[in-house]
Amino acid sequence: MTGTIRNRDTFLTEIATRLGREPKLNVQKPVWKHQPQRAVLKDASADELLEVLRNQCLQIHTDLIETKLADLPKTLAEAVKLYGGGPLSLWKDERFDKYGLTNLIENEWPAENIEVNSWDTTLGEKNIELAEQANIGITFSDMTLAESGTVVLLSSSDKGRSVSLLPTNYIAIIPKSTLVPRITQAADLIREKIDNGEQVPSCINFITGPSNSADIEMNLVIGVHGPVKAAYIIVNDC
Amino acid sequence: MAMKFSTKNFTDRTKDNISDDFMRKAVAGAQERLHGRRLDAAEELGNWEEWRSHGEEIRQHVLENLDFYLHQLSENVAERGGRVFFAKTAEEASVYIRDVVEKKEGKKVVKSKSMVTEEINLNSVLEEAGCEVIETDLGEYILQVDDHDPPSHIVAPALHKNRDQIRDVFAEKLDYNKTSKPEELALHAREKLRKEFLAADIGITGCNFAIAETGSISLVTNEGNARLVSALPKTQITVMGMERVVPSFEEFEVLVSLLTRSAVGQKLTSYVTALTGPRGEGDVDGPEEFHLVIVDNGRSEILGTEFQSVLQCIRCAACVNVCPVYRHIGGHSYGSIYSGPIGAVLSPLLGGYDDFKELPYASTLCGACTDACPVKIPLHELLHQHRQVIVEEEGRAPISERLAMKAFGIGASSNPLYSMGAKVASTAMRPLTKNDRISKGPGPLKEWTDLREFPAVGNQRFRDWFYDQKGGK
Numbered sequence: 001m002t003g004t005i006r007n008r009d010t011f012l013t014e015i016a017t018r019l020g021r022e023p024k025l026n027v028q029k030p031v032w033k034h035q036p037q038r039a040v041l042k043d044a045s046a047d048e049l050l051e052v053l054r055n056q057c058l059q060i061h062t063d064l065i066e067t068k069l070a071d072l073p074k075t076l077a078e079a080v081k082l083y084g085g086g087p088l089s090l091w092k093d094e095r096f097d098k099y100g101l102t103n104l105i106e107n108e109w110p111a112e113n114i115e116v117n118s119w120d121t122t123l124g125e126k127n128i129e130l131a132e133q134a135n136i137g138i139t140f141s142d143m144t145l146a147e148s149g150t151v152v153l154l155s156s157s158d159k160g161r162s163v164s165l166l167p168t169n170y171i172a173i174i175p176k177s178t179l180v181p182r183i184t185q186a187a188d189l190i191r192e193k194i195d196n197g198e199q200v201p202s203c204i205n206f207i208t209g210p211s212n213s214a215d216i217e218m219n220l221v222i223g224v225h226g227p228v229k230a231a232y233i234i235v236n237d238c
Numbered sequence: 239m240a241m242k243f244s245t246k247n248f249t250d251r252t253k254d255n256i257s258d259d260f261m262r263k264a265v266a267g268a269q270e271r272l273h274g275r276r277l278d279a280a281e282e283l284g285n286w287e288e289w290r291s292h293g294e295e296i297r298q299h300v301l302e303n304l305d306f307y308l309h310q311l312s313e314n315v316a317e318r319g320g321r322v323f324f325a326k327t328a329e330e331a332s333v334y335i336r337d338v339v340e341k342k343e344g345k346k347v348v349k350s351k352s353m354v355t356e357e358i359n360l361n362s363v364l365e366e367a368g369c370e371v372i373e374t375d376l377g378e379y380i381l382q383v384d385d386h387d388p389p390s391h392i393v394a395p396a397l398h399k400n401r402d403q404i405r406d407v408f409a410e411k412l413d414y415n416k417t418s419k420p421e422e423l424a425l426h427a428r429e430k431l432r433k434e435f436l437a438a439d440i441g442i443t444g445c446n447f448a449i450a451e452t453g454s455i456s457l458v459t460n461e462g463n464a465r466l467v468s469a470l471p472k473t474q475i476t477v478m479g480m481e482r483v484v485p486s487f488e489e490f491e492v493l494v495s496l497l498t499r500s501a502v503g504q505k506l507t508s509y510v511t512a513l514t515g516p517r518g519e520g521d522v523d524g525p526e527e528f529h530l531v532i533v534d535n536g537r538s539e540i541l542g543t544e545f546q547s548v549l550q551c552i553r554c555a556a557c558v559n560v561c562p563v564y565r566h567i568g569g570h571s572y573g574s575i576y577s578g579p580i581g582a583v584l585s586p587l588l589g590g591y592d593d594f595k596e597l598p599y600a601s602t603l604c605g606a607c608t609d610a611c612p613v614k615i616p617l618h619e620l621l622h623q624h625r626q627v628i629v630e631e632e633g634r635a636p637i638s639e640r641l642a643m644k645a646f647g648i649g650a651s652s653n654p655l656y657s658m659g660a661k662v663a664s665t666a667m668r669p670l671t672k673n674d675r676i677s678k679g680p681g682p683l684k685e686w687t688d689l690r691e692f693p694a695v696g697n698q699r700f701r702d703w704f705y706d707q708k709g710g711k
Contacts, residue, residue, distance in 0.1 A: 012324075124522060210508065216380075225463045
């Protein structure tokens with residue numbers, strides 16, 4: 001699929017003229033004189049990054065729950081109850097199986113009459129409707145930024161944008177192995193993908209806690225357009 | 239709303255606002271809070287100056303090579319199936335967008351916060367074409383519901399309103415019957431707007447940064463409204479000022495870090511979203527059609543001039559939050575959607591001196607803005623530069639000032655005239671002097687003495703006094 005470009009030449013020629021030169025067809029990015037971002041949490045271990053994340057979660061109004069891999073199904077089931085139960089909206093993601101959650105999703109929740117909807121492209125826009133009606137959206141984190149307390153979600157056809165956005169509450173499952181110091185490493189990883197010939201996902205979300213606003217008298221209100229509550233479940237997988 | 243939103247002159251605008259006690263308290267409180275949070279966020283990093291220098295070098299490099307990066311950006315957007323439109327003028331941009339909306343038979347447009355769409359007067363153009371346009375940022379929504387009250391701060395547009403005023407507006411326009419608690423007001427807006435998001439055909443967003451290497455655009459919010467605008471409607475139109483481009487994700491993350499820390503003191507806001515093209519193959523949400531409108535509207539005329547560095551701006555409003563003049567007169571006094579120090583530099587450049595020639599004088603030149611800027615724009619120097627242009631090139635100084643300067647120029651360049659002037663000054667001013675003070679000055683001095691006293695001219699000239707001190711030698 002190729003798009004279109006209109007009015008470009010005159011527009012860019014004008015810029016070049018104002019800059020006092022011919023249009024440039026090739027530019028090498030300079031070696032930047034300053035790189036302060038690379039020094040942040042540079043040599044931190046996974047445990048140290050976890051400690052940074054714990055503290056940051058206090059700042060971003062996000063509950064942090066820590067668990068072992070073997071206990072994840074129990075922890076997630078409890079968390080879902082804590083935030084008011086179903087309906088649930090999930091990505092279609094092989095990690096749910098890999099992290100031992102298939103029985104919970106396919107048997108335990110239905111037995112308790114908790115409605116579970118995994119993203120299913122064959123349902124088309126019905127997915128959006130189901131996410132909108134869901135009480136909790138649940139996804140894995142693709143990368144987790146310790147400094148800011150951010151989960152990075154790379155969208156795909158099985159991993160809809162709506163799951164982390166439309167439900168009233170949001171739970172991110174964070175494998176400890178996804179922890180990196182900060183957004184710098186996420187940018188590096190995205191650029192590596194490009195270098196390997198992969199396409200950038202059509203939507204990359206950096207999510208840091210629940211939605212909020214301070215637009216009324218600078219008072220912080222948690223829960224505006226996106227989820228009203230957010231929780232992170234850290235799984236010790238490394 | 240166009241860039242200029244008031245027909246009153248600067249003095250009248252300022253008079254209106256300076257007597258608004260709530261607004262002044264609100265602005266002072268907001269400044270302190272935002273400024274404090276920014277300082278904490280900067281201190282935490284330890285090497286804030288190095289971050290600023292990095293921000294500056296990135297932005298300067300982009301501006302020097304802007305044609306290249308916009309070319310690369312547009313190629314990559316098109317490769318992913320997006321449609322790029324370069325708009326020289328505000329009108330070209332808004333007409334193109336109107337045509338896209340009409341072609342899609344769009345009736346309901348949801349928008350996330352965008353200053354450049356205000357600049358190109360987009361909402362009016364779409365409304366005239368019969369569309370319903372809904373602002374979805376909570377602050378902008380409040381203003382829109384209140385009969386299009388103009389924004390008074392680039393980041394917190396409804397800063398000048400208190401909760402009771404907002405409750406009254408909601409009660410009158412939105413059938414609201416609860417209290418003035420911010421939580422309840424926000425919940426009401428959430429419920430109203432959620433329905434609009436789901437029903438909208440067209441989503442219009444601004445763009446914090448576009449990433450040339452991947453053809454991505456990014457949106458930085460706390461509320462999540464920009465995510466909804468870009469996830470639900472079938473058509474997405476993103477409007478960007480042409481300078482808002484970065485080479486790659488490597489620089490993008492640095493500028494986002496500078497932006498969120500400087501604007502609200504957060505390490506990152508709740509949502510930072512990077513979008514590339516329309517929805518991918520097999521995707522269910524995200525737009526089917528994606529348009530990127532790149533707007534010049536006077537920006538290219540700033541390139542290559544002494545004002546070029548103003549285009550480094552990343553719209554964080556850190557300068558607004560430290561400005562002592564903004565603190566007292568509030569955002570509406572500027573008469574431009576861009577207020578504070580950045581507005582005082584940018585508005586005359588984009589909107590012309592006819593409408594905005596007073597703004598460069600709405601500054602004490604204290605330089606707090608320059609110190610606060612995360613990309614090191616020398617704002618107070620640019621304000622001074624504006625004054626020079628206004629006086630020297632545009633010849634726009636008030637007549638009284640021009641005459642006074644002319645007279646001083648003649649007097650000071652001739653020795654006999656200067657000596658005589660200095661000798662008679664004391665006698666000439668005596669009728670106006672009382673207790674060694676002049677409190678009712680004539681002509682150009684009146685504006686000064688209306689506010690404070692002027693010291694009387696001494697009886698003895700400095701030269702004579704100095705001569706006497708040396709014993710008459």
